[in-house]
Amino acid sequence: MKRLLILCAMAALAACASNPRQTDAERLAMYRANAGEPVRDFQYFGSLNGWTPLGDSALVVWTRPNQAYLLELSGPCNDLDFATAIGVTNHMGRVSARFDDVRVFGGGQPGIRIPCRIQTIRPLDVKAVKAAQQELRQAQVVEREAAGN
Structure with missing residues (x-):
């Protein structure tokens, strides 16, 4: 019985190891690859549809379900990864x-x-990001299936 428990635990650990979560740097690289040229500003409607932290110096803000912007910050932003909410300053929208x-x-x-x-x-x-x-x-599903065989 003890041997069976050890084998099950090892299998669970192997499954976790074969599906590593993307790092902030990998996620940032994916968003950068799907971002356009820098713009001076964007229209802000008073609230965000969502946001995604990408480490301590970048994030994505969703102004609408199909409209988002990659914001890179001038330096580290303390507790960005742990924030429960963010605000964005704006001038005249x-x-x-x-x-x-x-x-x-x-948070933090x-x-x-x-x-x-x-x-x-x-x-x-946004379409390219979702794709x-x-x-x-x-790819992760294929990797898990290959690891299971």
Whole structure:
């Protein structure tokens, strides 16, 4: 019985090892590959449809379900990976590179947080991003099936 439990545990560990989660750097590279040329600003409608942290110096903000921007920050943004919410400053409904900030709320260490300056803004090809994510999921399924044989 003990031997069976050990074999099951080893199989579970092997399954986990064969499907590693993408690192922030790998995810950032995928978004960069599907981003357009930098733009000066984008229209902000007062709320975000979603956001995806990509380490401590970049994130994707979704302004609509099919419209997103890669924001690269001028330096590390403390607790971005642990934030429960973010805010984006804007002026007259426009978020501008080198002028506006990302603000982190919740998660991480309590206390006053310094706003994170947006260095560059790049519009994303959302269809290409979704296709790349689907391709990655399919590759992981094939990899798991191959590991199981």
